[in-house]
Amino acid sequence: MSETFPTSILGELATLTMGQSPDSASVNSVEAGLPFLQGCAEFGARFPEPRVHCSPPLRVAKSGSSLISVRAPVGTTNQADQDYCIGRGLGAVLAKPGVADDVFLLHAIEANLAFLHRRSQGSTFLAIGSKDLYSLPVPALDLATQQQIAAILSTLDETIEQTEALIAKMQQVKAGMMYDMFTRGVPPDGQLRPTREQAPDLYKKSSLGWIPKEWEVFLISEVFEIQLGKMLNKLAKTGKWSAPYLGNRAVQWDFVDCLAIEEMDFNPVERLKFTLLPGDLLVCEGGDVGRTAMWRGETEDCFYQKAIHRLRPKLDKVLPAFMLRFMRFARDNGYFREFTSQSSIAHLTQEKLGAIPMLLPKSDEQGRIIDRFDSVDELILSELLKLSKLRQQKHGLMRDLLTGRVRVSELTDV
Known part of the structure; x- marks a missing residue:
C-alpha cells in the first residue's frame, strides 16, 4: 500500500470487535439497551441512523470506533458517534490509546478497501473475517502525524457534507415547486396563479383533479x-x-x-x-x-x-x-x-x-414552467459538480497523505 511510509497492520494499532446477532427477543423499539446495528443498512452519511435497540447488548462498538461492513457489501464504513450494539454484518475498529487516532484509522481503512475486497472474493457469500480485518495494512505513523492527517481529511469531509446538505435542500425546494407548477402553473405575468381556494373561477375539474382552465x-x-x-x-x-x-x-x-x-x-x-x-x-x-x-x-x-x-x-x-x-x-x-x-x-x-x-398547458406556459425548473436544476448541477470535485480531491489527497507522496508539513507550510 505504501510507497514511502513503512506499514503496520490494523490489529497492532486497534482493538477489533466482530458483531454477533442477538436473540430476536432482545431487539426492541422502546429504546431499551443500546442502539442496534445489524449491518450497513443503518449507515448514514457519516454516522449510523439506528432504528431499533438491543437489551442486553452482546457485542458493543465503542463511541469513536470505525464501523465496517464485513458482509456484502464488504467495506462500507461509518463512524460510531455513541456506543452501539453490532450484529454479525459489522466489525468495529477502536484505536489503541496513545498509539493510533480513530479518524485516521477510518481513512486508512477506506484507502485500502481493495485489500479487503480481494480477501472477500471466492466465497458464495462475500464476507471477511476477523483475521482479514486484523491483517489490513495501514501506514505506520506516529500519533501526532496521524492526527494531523485526520484533521486535514476531516475538513474536506465537513465541506463534502455541507455540499450534500445544500443539494438535499435544493432537491426539497424542487419537490415543493413541482406541486405548484403542475397544479397552478405560471401564467404570462410570470407569477403562480392564485390557489383554487383563492380564485375558483381560474380552475376547472378534470380527470386529474382541478387544473387551470386553459390547460x-x-x-x-x-x-x-x-x-x-x-x-x-x-x-x-x-x-x-x-x-x-x-x-x-x-x-x-x-x-x-x-x-x-x-x-x-x-x-x-x-x-x-x-x-x-x-x-x-x-x-x-x-x-x-x-x-x-x-x-x-x-x-x-x-x-x-x-x-x-x-x-x-x-x-x-x-x-x-x-x-x-x-x-x-x-x-x-x-x-x-x-x-x-x-x-x-x-x-x-x-x-x-x-x-x-x-x-x-399551452406551449408558452410550458416554456415558463421549464424555465423555473431549469433555474433550480442549474444550481443543483453546479453543486453536484462541486461535490464530485471535492470527492476526487479527497480521494487524491488521501492517497497522497497515506503513502507519503505528500507530507503533512508541505500542506501546513502552504
Missing part, C-alpha cells in the same frame, strides 16, 4: 409516439453491427448515465426503428417504473433496448422538457399505480403507458 388533459398516446426498444439477447452481440445502446441502468431521473451505455448489434432496419434523436424521452418499463430521462444527443448513433419506452412528440404543442418534469410529478403522485402490471415484477406496458392521462 387540457390528453392520453400520452395521443401526444407521443411510443416505441419499445430492441429485445436483448446473446445472439445480438456478434460485433457485426455493434452500436451503443441504453438499458434500464442508463436511464436515471432527468439524465442519461453515459457510464452505463453498453453495445450490441443493430442492423440497418433496427437502426431506423430504434434510433434516438435529441428530445426523445426514455421511460423505464420496469424497476423504478416510469423513471424518465431525456436524450440530449450525448453520443452519436445511440439506440435502446426493450426495457425502455421511447416517447417522441406527435404534436408541436408539447415540449419534451415539460413532459420530462411531468413524468416525475406523475410518479410521485401515484398516477402510474393503476396502470402498472403486478403479475410478478412491476412493469409498465406500452398500452398502459399510452393510456395514462397527462396535463398539457
Whole structure:
C-alpha cells in the first residue's frame, strides 16, 4: 500500500470487535439497551441512523470506533458517534490509546478497501473475517502525524457534507415547486396563479383533479409516439453491427448515465426503428417504473433496448422538457399505480403507458414552467459538480497523505 511510509497492520494499532446477532427477543423499539446495528443498512452519511435497540447488548462498538461492513457489501464504513450494539454484518475498529487516532484509522481503512475486497472474493457469500480485518495494512505513523492527517481529511469531509446538505435542500425546494407548477402553473405575468381556494373561477375539474382552465388533459398516446426498444439477447452481440445502446441502468431521473451505455448489434432496419434523436424521452418499463430521462444527443448513433419506452412528440404543442418534469410529478403522485402490471415484477406496458392521462398547458406556459425548473436544476448541477470535485480531491489527497507522496508539513507550510 505504501510507497514511502513503512506499514503496520490494523490489529497492532486497534482493538477489533466482530458483531454477533442477538436473540430476536432482545431487539426492541422502546429504546431499551443500546442502539442496534445489524449491518450497513443503518449507515448514514457519516454516522449510523439506528432504528431499533438491543437489551442486553452482546457485542458493543465503542463511541469513536470505525464501523465496517464485513458482509456484502464488504467495506462500507461509518463512524460510531455513541456506543452501539453490532450484529454479525459489522466489525468495529477502536484505536489503541496513545498509539493510533480513530479518524485516521477510518481513512486508512477506506484507502485500502481493495485489500479487503480481494480477501472477500471466492466465497458464495462475500464476507471477511476477523483475521482479514486484523491483517489490513495501514501506514505506520506516529500519533501526532496521524492526527494531523485526520484533521486535514476531516475538513474536506465537513465541506463534502455541507455540499450534500445544500443539494438535499435544493432537491426539497424542487419537490415543493413541482406541486405548484403542475397544479397552478405560471401564467404570462410570470407569477403562480392564485390557489383554487383563492380564485375558483381560474380552475376547472378534470380527470386529474382541478387544473387551470386553459390547460387540457390528453392520453400520452395521443401526444407521443411510443416505441419499445430492441429485445436483448446473446445472439445480438456478434460485433457485426455493434452500436451503443441504453438499458434500464442508463436511464436515471432527468439524465442519461453515459457510464452505463453498453453495445450490441443493430442492423440497418433496427437502426431506423430504434434510433434516438435529441428530445426523445426514455421511460423505464420496469424497476423504478416510469423513471424518465431525456436524450440530449450525448453520443452519436445511440439506440435502446426493450426495457425502455421511447416517447417522441406527435404534436408541436408539447415540449419534451415539460413532459420530462411531468413524468416525475406523475410518479410521485401515484398516477402510474393503476396502470402498472403486478403479475410478478412491476412493469409498465406500452398500452398502459399510452393510456395514462397527462396535463398539457399551452406551449408558452410550458416554456415558463421549464424555465423555473431549469433555474433550480442549474444550481443543483453546479453543486453536484462541486461535490464530485471535492470527492476526487479527497480521494487524491488521501492517497497522497497515506503513502507519503505528500507530507503533512508541505500542506501546513502552504
